[in-house]
Amino acid sequence: MQKSRFLPRGRKDRTMVLVDIRETKSVKAADIFLQVRPGKDFELLTILRAMIKDQPISDAEVAETGVSIEALQDLVARMKAAKFGAMFFGMGLSMTRGKHMNSAALLTLAAEMNAFTKFVAMPMRGHGNVTGADVIMRWQTGYPFGISFNRGYPRYNPGEFSTVDVLVRGDTDCVFVIGADPGATMPQPAIDHLARVPTIVLDPHVTHTSRLAKVHITTAPAGISAPGTAYRMDEIPLPLRPALKSSYPTDEEVTRRIKEAIQAKPDWMVEGPQRLETQV
Amino acid sequence: MPSVQLLLNAMRTAKQGVQVNVGKESDEYKEIVTTLSIHSKDMEALGVSDGDSVRVESEFGEAEFRCQQAKVPEGMIFVPYGPPTCKLMGGNTDGTGMPTSKGWMVNVEPIEN
Numbered sequence: 001m002q003k004s005r006f007l008p009r010g011r012k013d014r015t016m017v018l019v020d021i022r023e024t025k026s027v028k029a030a031d032i033f034l035q036v037r038p039g040k041d042f043e044l045l046t047i048l049r050a051m052i053k054d055q056p057i058s059d060a061e062v063a064e065t066g067v068s069i070e071a072l073q074d075l076v077a078r079m080k081a082a083k084f085g086a087m088f089f090g091m092g093l094s095m096t097r098g099k100h101m102n103s104a105a106l107l108t109l110a111a112e113m114n115a116f117t118k119f120v121a122m123p124m125r126g127h128g129n130v131t132g133a134d135v136i137m138r139w140q141t142g143y144p145f146g147i148s149f150n151r152g153y154p155r156y157n158p159g160e161f162s163t164v165d166v167l168v169r170g171d172t173d174c175v176f177v178i179g180a181d182p183g184a185t186m187p188q189p190a191i192d193h194l195a196r197v198p199t200i201v202l203d204p205h206v207t208h209t210s211r212l213a214k215v216h217i218t219t220a221p222a223g224i225s226a227p228g229t230a231y232r233m234d235e236i237p238l239p240l241r242p243a244l245k246s247s248y249p250t251d252e253e254v255t256r257r258i259k260e261a262i263q264a265k266p267d268w269m270v271e272g273p274q275r276l277e278t279q280v
Numbered sequence: 281m282p283s284v285q286l287l288l289n290a291m292r293t294a295k296q297g298v299q300v301n302v303g304k305e306s307d308e309y310k311e312i313v314t315t316l317s318i319h320s321k322d323m324e325a326l327g328v329s330d331g332d333s334v335r336v337e338s339e340f341g342e343a344e345f346r347c348q349q350a351k352v353p354e355g356m357i358f359v360p361y362g363p364p365t366c367k368l369m370g371g372n373t374d375g376t377g378m379p380t381s382k383g384w385m386v387n388v389e390p391i392e393n
Contacts (some may be wrong), residue, residue, distance in 0.1 A: 021289070021383075022353050038287055038356065038383045091292075096383040099376045127297050146377050162377025184304060184363050187379045188341055189371030205303055208363055 006083060015078055019044070020092065034075070037066035042098045045105035049112060051076045080116045090124035100158075125233055128179065129222075132231035167193040175199040178251050179222070183209035202251050217254055220246035228252075283389040284325050286318075287356045288336065288368070289382045296360040313362025317350035322357070328390045337387040338368040344391065357388065 007013035018030035021038045036044050044065040050057050051072060062069045079085055087110055093102040106121055113119035125131050134144040141147055143156035146163075159165055163182065166172055167190035174197055183191055184207065191212065199213040210216040220226040225246030230238050249257075299309040316336070328334060332347050336357075343364035352358055359365060361381070368386065369379050 022356065022358070023351060035353075038289070092382065094378055095381045097380065099374060099378050099380075126292065127300055158377035159373055159375030162373065164371065164373055164379050165377060168371035168373075181300075181304070184366065185361060186366060187369035187371045187381075188367050190379075191366060206305070208304060 015082070017075060017078070032071075032075070034067050034071055037064070039097050040065045041093055041096070041102045042105050045102070045109055047072065048076065049105070049109050052080065052109075052112060052116065079113060079119075082117055082119075085113060085117065085119040087119070087121040088124050089121065091126075094123075122234060129230045131233055131235055132229065132237075135231050135235055135237075164190050170196070173197050176202075177209055177213070178202045178255070181207040181209050183207060183212050202254055204248070218248050219251045219254055220248045222251065226250040226252075282325060282327055283387055284322060285385050286322060286388050288338070288384055288386040289356060289358050290361050290365040290368075291358055291382070293360050296362070309362070311346075313360050314345050314364055315348050316345040316357045316359040317352050318347050318357050319352055319354045320349050321354050322388075323347060323349055326388060326390050333391040334388050335391050336368060337389070338370075338384065340370040341367040343367045357386075 001011040001014065003010040015032070016030045017032045017034065018024070018026050019034045019036055020026075021036060023033065023035070027033050043061065044067060047057055047062060047065065059069070062072065087106060089103065089106050093106060094100070096102065103123075110119045110121035125134075137147060138144045141154035141156075143154060146156055146158040146161045148155045148157070148161040155161065164186055167175070167182075167186070170193050172193075175194055177199065179202070181203070183194060186194075194209065195212040198215070199209065200215045200217070201207065201210045201213045202217050202219050203210060204219055204221040206216060206218075220242075222228045223230060223240040223242075225242045225244045225248075227242050227250075228240050230240055232238060293312070296309070296312050299306060299312055303309065316334070323329065326334065326347075328347050330347065330349050333344055334347055335342055335344055345359060345364065350358070365381065369381050371379065373379050
């Protein structure tokens with residue numbers, strides 16, 4: 001690990017604390033492991049928020065989390081004594097009961113820790129360029145995901161415009177999938193809707209979604225035979241030069257050609273008050 | 281036939297991440313996403329041994345997995361995300377956009393060969 005002016009001994013000057021419901025492979029890399037009870041993340045984070053501000057907490061509340069009070073006191077002392085703390089969090093928080101409230105508790109803890117020292121929090125995203133999608137949507141529309149353009153301007157509302165919800169409610173009569181495989185990751189009711197409507201897939205591989213789709217277009221793999229920019233999890237853009245040539249078109253080219261074909265079609269919208277200039 | 285209530289946690293693994301890029305049609309990927317890690321005492325309660333098949337039933341659906349004894353806490357099972365876990369997930373996101381895919385109680389029962 002990098003040695004720096006302020007941390008001359010590299011890894012030895014750093015402390016890694018792992019919080020999980022079980023001993024994962026990351027335990028070997030960690031200095032301290034705290035085993036939290038499943039579904040008790042929000043309680044643990046709220047107790048930590050109370051402890052950093054010396055607010056009273058009860059033994060029963062601490063016992064509920066599965067972590068001892070001594071371990072928590074030690075953690076709080078280490079967090080406050082740190083020169084720069086970083087919290088990484090993933091689906092263990094966002095996909096269990098409490099969901100966004102768990103993430104919100106962690107982000108609030110990170111914000112509140114800044115009263116004592118520098119602290120940041122960063123979501124651990126899944127495979128592929130998830131960060132890139134978030135970043136691009138954010139600077140283009142102001143929102144990272146769950147965006148509807150149907151009024152001609154972006155509106156954000158997770159739970160209403162987010163992909164799973166739109167599919168499960170059956171709002172869409174067509175689905176366009178690029179560089180994703182919802183057919184192998186989403187809940188079954190969402191997958192069922194993908195099979196019901198015309199689904200178009202752009203992917204270098206034939207995926208589970210391709211099997212449900214009406215159209216699959218094979219494209220060149222980005223970063224290998226198509227140029228592009230991938231975003232590292234800390235939102236650093238990495239321009240990628242293709243190492244190999246591919247006979248397949250890129251995602252960008254196919255999307256552009258579909259857009260041109262749609263634009264060449266006759267205007268189907270009726271004149272009336274519902275017509276928005278931006279929708280033309 | 282014994283049936284046991286266990287806490288299911290779908291998760292990611294590095295091996296699964298590699299196989300996603302190799303191809304989801306491969307036998308290796310299929311094996312990864314249909315193998316669940318389970319504590320030895322839970323296996324005893326179910327009357328199954330390593331490699332045996334079990335049926336996992338959630339509120340929303342059911343799927344079949346192969347058991348693999350692992351160092352996991354008692355009462356919990358872990359399985360990498362994939363088409364079988366999709367069948368167990370419900371479509372409700374509680375207004376967050378995120379389906380519940382971890383930490384929910386499921387019914388597990390052995391499949392007789």
